[in-house]
Amino acid sequence: MTNPYHPYPVTIRDIRTETEDKSLKTFTFVFDSPEDESAFDFTCGQFAMLSVQGVGEIPIGIASSPTEKPEVKFTVFNTGKVTSHLHRMKAGDAMGIRGPLGNGFPMDRLAGKNILIIGGGFAFTTLRSFIESARQPENRHRFKNIDVVYGARTPGMLLYRDELAAWEKSGDINVHITVDATDDQDWPYHTGFVPAVTERCAPASDGNTLAIVCGPPIMIKFTRPVLRDLGYRDEDILMSLENRMKCGIGMCGRCNIGRELVCHDGPVFTLAELNGTPGEF
Amino acid sequence: MKPIHIKKEAFGPAMAKAMETYAVAGPVPDREDAKRRHLFRCLEKGETPDLEYTATQLSPKALLFPQAETMFRFKVPSGGKKAPFLEAESFKERPLAVVGIRPYDARAFDMLTLNFDSKDYKDPFFLKRCHQMVRVGLADTTLKDTNFSTACGTGPFDTTALDILLAKTEDAYIGTVITAKGKSFAAAAGFEAGSAEDTKALARMKQEAESRMRPGPDFSALADADTLDLHGEDHWARLAFSCINCGSCTFSCPTCWCFDIQDEVTGNDGVRLRLWDTCMTDLYSAHASGHNPRQERFKRFRNRFMHKLKYFPDKYGQGIMCVGCGRCIDNCPVGIDIRTIIGEMNAKAAGAAKAAGTAKTGGTDKATEAAS
Numbered sequence: 212m213t214n215p216y217h218p219y220p221v222t223i224r225d226i227r228t229e230t231e232d233k234s235l236k237t238f239t240f241v242f243d244s245p246e247d248e249s250a251f252d253f254t255c256g257q258f259a260m261l262s263v264q265g266v267g268e269i270p271i272g273i274a275s276s277p278t279e280k281p282e283v284k285f286t287v288f289n290t291g292k293v294t295s296h297l298h299r300m301k302a303g304d305a306m307g308i309r310g311p312l313g314n315g316f317p318m319d320r321l322a323g324k325n326i327l328i329i330g331g332g333f334a335f336t337t338l339r340s341f342i343e344s345a346r347q348p349e350n351r352h353r354f355k356n357i358d359v360v361y362g363a364r365t366p367g368m369l370l371y372r373d374e375l376a377a378w379e380k381s382g383d384i385n386v387h388i389t390v391d392a393t394d395d396q397d398w399p400y401h402t403g404f405v406p407a408v409t410e411r412c413a414p415a416s417d418g419n420t421l422a423i424v425c426g427p428p429i430m431i432k433f434t435r436p437v438l439r440d441l442g443y444r445d446e447d448i449l450m451s452l453e454n455r456m457k458c459g460i461g462m463c464g465r466c467n468i469g470r471e472l473v474c475h476d477g478p479v480f481t482l483a484e485l486n487g488t489p490g491e492f
Numbered sequence: 493m494k495p496i497h498i499k500k501e502a503f504g505p506a507m508a509k510a511m512e513t514y515a516v517a518g519p520v521p522d523r524e525d526a527k528r529r530h531l532f533r534c535l536e537k538g539e540t541p542d543l544e545y546t547a548t549q550l551s552p553k554a555l556l557f558p559q560a561e562t563m564f565r566f567k568v569p570s571g572g573k574k575a576p577f578l579e580a581e582s583f584k585e586r587p588l589a590v591v592g593i594r595p596y597d598a599r600a601f602d603m604l605t606l607n608f609d610s611k612d613y614k615d616p617f618f619l620k621r622c623h624q625m626v627r628v629g630l631a632d633t634t635l636k637d638t639n640f641s642t643a644c645g646t647g648p649f650d651t652t653a654l655d656i657l658l659a660k661t662e663d664a665y666i667g668t669v670i671t672a673k674g675k676s677f678a679a680a681a682g683f684e685a686g687s688a689e690d691t692k693a694l695a696r697m698k699q700e701a702e703s704r705m706r707p708g709p710d711f712s713a714l715a716d717a718d719t720l721d722l723h724g725e726d727h728w729a730r731l732a733f734s735c736i737n738c739g740s741c742t743f744s745c746p747t748c749w750c751f752d753i754q755d756e757v758t759g760n761d762g763v764r765l766r767l768w769d770t771c772m773t774d775l776y777s778a779h780a781s782g783h784n785p786r787q788e789r790f791k792r793f794r795n796r797f798m799h800k801l802k803y804f805p806d807k808y809g810q811g812i813m814c815v816g817c818g819r820c821i822d823n824c825p826v827g828i829d830i831r832t833i834i835g836e837m838n839a840k841a842a843g844a845a846k847a848a849g850t851a852k853t854g855g856t857d858k859a860t861e862a863a864s
């Protein structure tokens with residue numbers, strides 16, 4: 212029997228500071244063995260355990276697209292024991308990755324649909340994975356229109372800024388960037404909260420559109436009525452949850468919402484599915 | 493099913509013989525406990541399971557699912573050097589025979605197995621031990637009055653999760669061999685064959701023990717009740733009022749399996765451990781953002797009972813996640829009694845079902861009226 216708690220050995224290839232307050236860094240990893248690299252076969256929306264020997268392991272959404280392999284990327288917010296240790300590590304350092312874990316976005320259901328992506332703050336990571344994958348010439352035809360609403364507090368807090376600009380320029384997706392506020396006179400994008408920008412810019416649902424919403428609870432709360440008014444049914448709204456986790460494989464019990472285990476049955480659920488749970492997320 | 497009959501004086505030598513083939517675990521007085529209460533542990537050469545025990549405060553689950561378990565070892569990386577992850581040694585353990593386990597505690601092992609043996613993931617530590625283990629049960633003829641195991645579909649003489657069942661008489665242990673695994677163990681230990689008399693005596697003892705039990709709680713309305721209705725009832729804060737979230741109930745429960753994962757380092761060598769955890773603490777479910785979906789104490793209390801009595805039955809379709817051993821009742825410092833909780837939940841569920849039934853009948857009546 213294999214040991215599902217055993218991480219793959221990896222090396223940090225690159226670390227990039229994403230935001231002006233330096234609280235978010237993107238780590239690029241390569242696997243030490245090619246077998247491990249091919250065993251780590253993931254889809255967009257899945258997550259993995261980043262594992263530092265002697266410090267611990269934490270669940271982090273996979274920020275890169277499968278098309279970017281052999282590299283895998285994770286964007287990590289500095290908040291506690293393991294994340295602060297990660298923020299002190301350097302390119303070339305050795306650690307471990309366990310996964311991929313969770314269900315990921317339902318790619319079969321998304322195929323052939325218009326996609327509305329709504330992201331706020333640093334929950335944008337797995338959305339980047341999806342966008343980067345969907346933009347590739349070999350994948351772009353699988354989806355109809357793709358709209359992205361993405362907001363952060365200030366321009367300096369936006370993740371992946373170079374890429375956002377490139378996505379916008381390429382014209383193969385519609386990008387609606389917003390910040391809560393800025394004193395930059397030349398700010399070329401929107402200002403205002405994500406729900407308000409969604410109301411202004413997002414396409415209404417024609418019954419053939421799926422929305423993927425990832426962000427802080429407050430953003431999700433105010434985005435829900437906007438989506439309802441735009442004609443989105445609860446079955447067509449996908450959300451990714453971040454319940455506390457330990458094992459990531461449905462064994463330790465920690466991440467339950469009723470009978471669902473977020474690590475294994477999720478982290479991606481439709482709003483309709485979540486309405487049928489006790490809502491403890 | 494073959495009867496066996498072991499004179500009490502022959503039991504010690506039989507165990508010594510069994511230990512030539514098996515590692516043996518069983519109930520023995522706890523050296524570290526001033527009251528010398530019994531606990532289950534692996535026995536050393538010369539030790540014999542004490543089948544005269546009455547009850548153990550902790551369940552025997554630690555034999556399959558130790559309180560602390562090494563999942564792998566590692567070297568702490570330094571200076572950009574590679575540091576390998578190494579397998580734990582536990583894979584080299586000998587097959588274990590647990591002798592003297594209560595039949596309902598053995599049933600709990602089967603419930604734990606549902607969790608550790610899922611479609612997508614297998615827990616190698618738990619499952620290897622579980623598959624190798626021989627379960628030699630001891631019927632419970634000294635039942636505490638907190639025990640309601642028969643109401644939970646098992647009981648003091650339940651054979652469904654055992655390889656051998658023994659029961660204590662004046663001068664002997666009589667019993668029955670249930671499985672092929674049990675047969676091998678009986679041969680290794682040199683258990684003597686019993687007679688039809690023993691089979692009859694066993695049946696009589698079973699009936700006597702079960703008839704002495706107090707009626708258990710009724711949870712017949714829970715299976716069909718709506719999960720969100722049960723969760724949303726207004727009685728949870730009241731039921732949980734005195735709970736101090738100490739976790740004694742979860743630690744002593746044979747069917748609770750939650751665990752935490754932590755690293756421990758000495759010098760350059762480290763282990764990643766899994767450790768029993770309890771869903772009763774606030775850090776258990778606190779998100780990294782500080783948001784906690786079960787911040788209020790009663791929500792954690794509710795999650796424990798909903799898990800045992802509703803989420804688990806809904807998920808696996810194999811009844812409630814409780815064998816009625818009564819340990820959580822005996823160990824709770826504030827006197828919370830799961831039978832009371834079951835009773836209250838069931839009453840609400842039965843009330844709701846009745847109301848829905850009346851509404852339905854009412855509807856049919858109207859339909860009949862309209863039709864006529």
Ligand SMILES: Cc1cc2nc3c(=O)[nH]c(=O)nc-3n(C[C@H](O)[C@H](O)[C@H](O)COP(=O)(O)OP(=O)(O)OC[C@H]3O[C@@H](n4cnc5c(N)ncnc54)[C@H](O)[C@@H]3O)c2cc1C
Binds near residue numbers: 272292452782
């Ligand atoms: C599916 C999933 C995907 C995720 N994806 C991402 C991602 O892409 N990027 C990302 O940055 N994060 C992500 N997260 C969140 C991430 O897992 C957590 O931020 C991480 O686990 C924090 O680990 P830590 O050891 O650094 O923090 P911890 O040390 O566990 O601390 C976490 C928080 O709890 C508080 N805390 C810790 N101990 C205590 C205590 N004893 N008492 C009170 N408060 C305490 C700390 O102040 C801190 O705010 C994801 C989570 C999930 C479940």
Ligand code: SF4
Binds near residue numbers: 735742820824827
């Ligand atoms: S033993 Fe009693 S007080 Fe302690 S957590 Fe359990 S129910 Fe609450």
Ligand code: SF4
Binds near residue numbers: 745746800820821
């Ligand atoms: S919930 Fe209580 S009575 Fe039921 S198995 Fe656990 S400890 Fe025993």
Ligand code: FES
Binds near residue numbers: 457459464473474
């Ligand atoms: S994290 Fe262990 S069950 Fe989900």
